[in-house]
Amino acid sequence: MHILDIAQNSLSAGSTRVEIRIREEVKADLLVIEVADNGRGICGRMLNRVTDPFVTSRTTREVGLGLPLLKEAAERCEGNLEVHSEEGRGTKVVARFQLDHFDRAPLGNIEETLSVLIGGNPEVDFIYEHWVDEQEYRLDTREMRQVLGPVKLDDPFVLDFLRQDIRGGLKKIGAARFHKIMEVLR
Amino acid sequence: MRLKELAERLDWDLKTRNVPAENEVKTGYASDLLSDVLANSIEGDLWVTRQSHLNIVAIAVMRDLSGILLVNGVEPDPDTVEKAVEKMVPIFQTRLPTFEVVGRLYQLGISGER
Numbered sequence: 001m002h003i004l005d006i007a008q009n010s011l012s013a014g015s016t017r018v019e020i021r022i023r024e025e026v027k028a029d030l031l032v033i034e035v036a037d038n039g040r041g042i043c044g045r046m047l048n049r050v051t052d053p054f055v056t057s058r059t060t061r062e063v064g065l066g067l068p069l070l071k072e073a074a075e076r077c078e079g080n081l082e083v084h085s086e087e088g089r090g091t092k093v094v095a096r097f098q099l100d101h102f103d104r105a106p107l108g109n110i111e112e113t114l115s116v117l118i119g120g121n122p123e124v125d126f127i128y129e130h131w132v133d134e135q136e137y138r139l140d141t142r143e144m145r146q147v148l149g150p151v152k153l154d155d156p157f158v159l160d161f162l163r164q165d166i167r168g169g170l171k172k173i174g175a176a177r178f179h180k181i182m183e184v185l186r
Numbered sequence: 187m188r189l190k191e192l193a194e195r196l197d198w199d200l201k202t203r204n205v206p207a208e209n210e211v212k213t214g215y216a217s218d219l220l221s222d223v224l225a226n227s228i229e230g231d232l233w234v235t236r237q238s239h240l241n242i243v244a245i246a247v248m249r250d251l252s253g254i255l256l257v258n259g260v261e262p263d264p265d266t267v268e269k270a271v272e273k274m275v276p277i278f279q280t281r282l283p284t285f286e287v288v289g290r291l292y293q294l295g296i297s298g299e300r
């Protein structure tokens with residue numbers, strides 16, 4: 001949900017490359033979500049205010065409630081939100097959460113989020129990296145395009161394959177689980 | 187009143203098949219913040235919420251809640267239902283919003299007193 005919102009900000013900012021990185025550090029009880037793009041960036045004056053819901057929703061359309069809500073969610077889970085941006089170069093949003101905090105919403109359906117982003121913007125380069133400690137799952141649409149040749153990324157068969165690959169890949173690395181909370185349910 | 191009877195009178199759908207709802211309910215708690223429920227619910231509470239993910243089952247188990255009522259017609263996630271059935275936590279669903287359903291519960295004698 002949050003990831004889709006933030007990535008959509010990147011797309012509205014004219015990005016041609018969006019990198020989404022998720023790091024689950026089980027021992028450190030830390031979840032880091034990072035969305036970096038090469039869009040037009042946010043000017044210094046605006047940057048200080050992107051997490052203020054009143055300012056942002058009223059003065060621009062490109063940055064909606066995504067950032068203020070993500071900030072609130074992260075802080076509620078003993079984490080924080082950082083937004084780095086350089087005009088003309090791009091923006092990087094980094095949200096940290098306590099991984100096993102009860103108020104942390106699950107990551108949700110990542111394969112759906114990515115297939116919506118990729119299927120809706122087949123010309124944009126998406127890089128998705130997800131670590132659970134040392135284990136990694138990686139997806140890069142630039143590599144996929146080379147393999148696919150003339151077949152486009154928004155082809156329904158490609159998207160279906162993509163969803164399955166993501167689902168399988170994330171399962172393999174043990175991603176998106178509530179590690180300690182699940183012990184209660186064992 | 188027994189949970190099952192409340193469900194019948196207020197027309198809730200049971201989402202966890204074969205999980206009995208025979209227990210007597212006297213108190214309830216309404217909140218969507220799981221840490222708040224963990225801190226402020228008491229054993230036997232009926233929990234009214236619109237959160238639908240797996241963690242609600244963990245909270246209900248940890249706090250020994252009598253059941254979970256999902257408001258606004260929210261559907262529980264499939265893994266939520268699966269785990270709730272396994273742990274015998276009844277999950278109900280109502281189309282009503284929290285304020286309305288809590289009012290009706292209060293009229294039927296369910297209190298929020300701590």
